[in-house]
Every structure is written in structure tokens, then in C-alpha cells.
Amino acid sequence: MALGRPREFDTDTALDLALHVFWRKGYEGASMTDLTEAMGITKPSLYAAFGNKEDLFRKALDRYVDGPGGYFRTGLEKATAREAVEHILYESVEAVTDPRNPGCLAVQGALCCGDAAETIKQELMARRSKSEDDLRLRFTRAVADGDLPADADAGDLARYVSAILQGMAVQAAGGAPREQLRKLADMAMRSWPPV
Amino acid sequence: MALGRPREFDTDTALDLALHVFWRKGYEGASMTDLTEAMGITKPSLYAAFGNKEDLFRKALDRYVDGPGGYFRTGLEKATAREAVEHILYESVEAVTDPRNPGCLAVQGALCCGDAAETIKQELMARRSKSEDDLRLRFTRAVADGDLPADADAGDLARYVSAILQGMAVQAAGGAPREQLRKLADMAMRSWPPV
């Protein structure tokens, strides 16, 4: 067993609680007091277990990508581009309309910010860019597989799907109900693949 | 002429300078020191002229809607729904890709935030909702005018265009270049009106 006094809280559940605070308030809007109160631990415990605020956010973000945001990765593994987009769009609707945490952490975590949060903003920009690139690669493969037209531009399609996803995230942050975003996904799918 | 010592700065240009700080850093990310330094005035002058931080933001937001965001209103006045959407989409591309202030103030001003900025978040949510409703009303008229199919759902179309606009704003905040967003607008227009 580990040496020294055992930790009295579970780091994974504490990280989940921190994640939900960042999700609701954003990186800047979440104070260390907000976080420690939600996590049920004191500040020294938090700093000892997770490093500083920036470290904590990055760990929460990783957990977000593997947990509530996991539909993105599973969607990419679907057999066709159409199935992939369908899965990602509709699962995203469910994720961003969770009434306890509306919106998407990768979008609203630090869309713009003061100087102190600049590196977090950059990190989120890079993650969004990476997601779009994953979509692009998936669509490139789809063109080769023949489940997208030969003249389809994978980059354009990836950007289009990303924009729809991000638009849905903003709408959800504004309180849009699940049913309306499903209709938005319907519209996007109805014209897939776009001409 | 006005009584008392004359003001040494122009309120409109000072408000423009404040607007650009809020645009780049968001409501929470913009400190009063950021604002006064950009505006070239001291804090007491700012408070005397504009009220508190919240008042200043609201005034800057009004100026945004009438200035850089004015394309929305002019777009609604176009003859057909198609022309309206076309105008709004392409003008929005230009606005959100201004390299000095990427993105859209109504989206990134306070997409999510701490408790202190909650009322500002609500204000921006209401403005986005109002814009979507303006689109919906315009499309309803378009159905009556016959420049949209009789079975078109004005609400769905408005939500779709809003999502595209907001998606573009997020992409622009992430540094997407103008040319790529133009292609995104192209895609949205190519399938207009959506089936």
C-alpha cells in the first residue's frame, strides 16, 4: 500500500466535481473557492493532489474528452462517414443539453479571456482544431472508401460539421431545449453529404 | 454650452476603445485597468461617464450592435429570405475575422461565467435569442411572400442560420481564416433553402 497518510477523498470523483464547475462557469469564472467547495476538500489538498488551477483544468479537460465527450471518438469509428456524423451530431445534442451543465467545455471553457488564461484558451483552440482535423481525416478515408462522393472536399465537410457542433454548443449554452437541437441535427443530416 | 469643466475625452471614441477590449477579452477577462488604459482615461473619469463595469459593457454592446454588428439588421431588410441570409452570412464572415477582434461579442462576451457576471450572460443570451427570433419572423414573411417553400418551418430555418453564424464565431475565435469561413458560408448557401 502507499506510504504515508492515506488520502481521504477519491481523486477521480473530485476531478469529476471540478470538471462540472469548470463546465458551468468556465476557466476564469470558476474560483478556487468554487472548486474546493464543490469537491469537498480544502485548498492545500487540492494543490497537493492536482497542482495549480491550470493543471487542474487540464486534467478535468482530459476527463471530459474521455467521458462526456467520448461520443466524438466512438463516432469516428463508425463504418461510414454518414453514420459517423449522425452519431456525433445526435450524441452531441444529448451531451450539450445536460441541464446541469449546458454547453460544451471545449467551447465555453475559455472562448476568450484575460491575459492570465491565455494558455488555456490556446489549449482549447488546439483541441477544437484537432477534432476538426480528425473529422477531415475520417472524411478523406470515406472518399477513398466510396461512401462520400469522389469530388467531396473533406476539409470543407469537416469545417461544416464542426461549425454545426459549435453552433449547437452556443445554442445549448443559451438554454436551447434538446428537442430543438435534434431538429437542427435533422436539418444537417437531411442535406448530407452537402452538394 | 454645458456647465462645469468640459470633458477632456470623447465618450464615443472611448466607448469604441472599451468595446474592443470587451470583444477581445470578454466581460470577465477585461479588467477595469485594461479598460482605462485602452481608453486613455482614469477610473474616476470612467465611472463618472459610464457608470460601473456592467453599465459600460451594456453601452459597448449597444454600440457593437449598431456598428460592427449592423449587417444583421440591414440583412433582414433585403428583398428575399435568400438575399437576407446571403448578406448576413458573408458580412458576418468579414466581421468575425477582423484580425484585431476575432469572433463575435454576443457569443464570446460571456458565454459562461462566474456568479458576478451572470446578469451579463443573461443579457447576451436574450440578445442572441432576439436575433434568432428576428430571423424567424423574416422567414415567416418569406413563406407568405412565396420566396420560401410553403411547408418551410421558419423556426427551424432561423435556428439553423443562427447555429451556422455562432459556429463561425467560434471558429473565428479559434483563428479560422476568412477564406475558410467564406467556404463555410458557400456550403450553407448551396443547400438553401434546406429540404
Next chain:
DNA sequence: AAAGTTTTCTACCGTTCAGTAGATAAGTCC
């Protein structure tokens, strides 16, 4: 010139921010 009004300035207010020092408690290892 004197009174009245408003802006400007420096210096400051109390609060909250992220982050930490130092003592104590709770375990393991020998």
C-alpha cells in the same frame, strides 16, 4: 471677480483572487 458646476487627479477602500507556511494527524516500515 466670485459663485456654482462638473471633470480630473492621486490615493485609497474592502474584498477576492490564486497560492502557501507550518503544525498536526494518520498511515507504513523496521
Next chain:
DNA sequence: GGACTTATCTACTGAACGGTAGAAAACTTT
């Protein structure tokens, strides 16, 4: 039991936050 290690607690940094007091300066009015 005693040495060692690590977590927990209270209390506290210094800096930055939004916002203001009070005196001096600049104008108009009489």
C-alpha cells in the same frame, strides 16, 4: 515503539479585483 512519509488543517501571503473619497482644476454664469 520509533522513524519516515504523506495528507489535512487553520491561518496567512501579496497581488489584483471593482469601486470611491476628497481635493484641485477648468469651465459658465451672474
